[in-house]
Amino acid sequence: MSKNSAVVLFKQIETAGSLVIQGYKAVQTLREAIPFAMREAGYDITFEPGSDPELVDYLTVAGTSGVEWAAGGAAVGALLGLLCQRPGTGAAIGLGLGAAVGIARGVHRVKQGWRIRAIHVANRVPQVTIHAVR
Structure with missing residues (x-):
């Protein structure tokens, strides 16, 4: 992947307001676009609660x-x-x-670490579930 691909993806998201991508190659490009968005545009990236934890780690940990x-x-x-x-x-x-x-090394760290899911249950009581990945 190139920086140009990440910039193009960033601009597509900015222009359209949202974008659905699918496939390994597109996820690799997104992995490069996330640090670009954070560094160049000063954006904060937040993943929706239902996101697959392994994909979230792959996109953030490996890219960083x-x-x-x-x-x-x-x-x-x-x-x-x-x-x-x-x-x-x-x-x-x-x-x-x-x-x-x-x-x-980032991908390796994703495969060995913790998966943490933090949610609010009844009456907004926080609940955190931790799974050690080996």
Whole structure:
């Protein structure tokens, strides 16, 4: 997926006001559009209570991890690129490798963690259910 795909999806949602997407490829693009919407537009993303917890984690945890690792990879790549007097190339390679590692680690974290469902039951009494995922 590219940043352009995420930007296009972001603009489609902004223009239409809502959008239904389906399929693995579309979810990957949405995963990239969420951090873009949060970072560039300053949006807060809220998932509806009935959302599948694993998909929510996949969209948020994996994407955030990818962005964090991409930034670190770009910095290290730029420093290594300085040795070859090509910091831009080093940064680009580091960014790509960092993003790939970060997303893989994020997906792994989704598969090992907790699933928490917080709801209000009768008389708005909070109820939290926690499942350890192994």
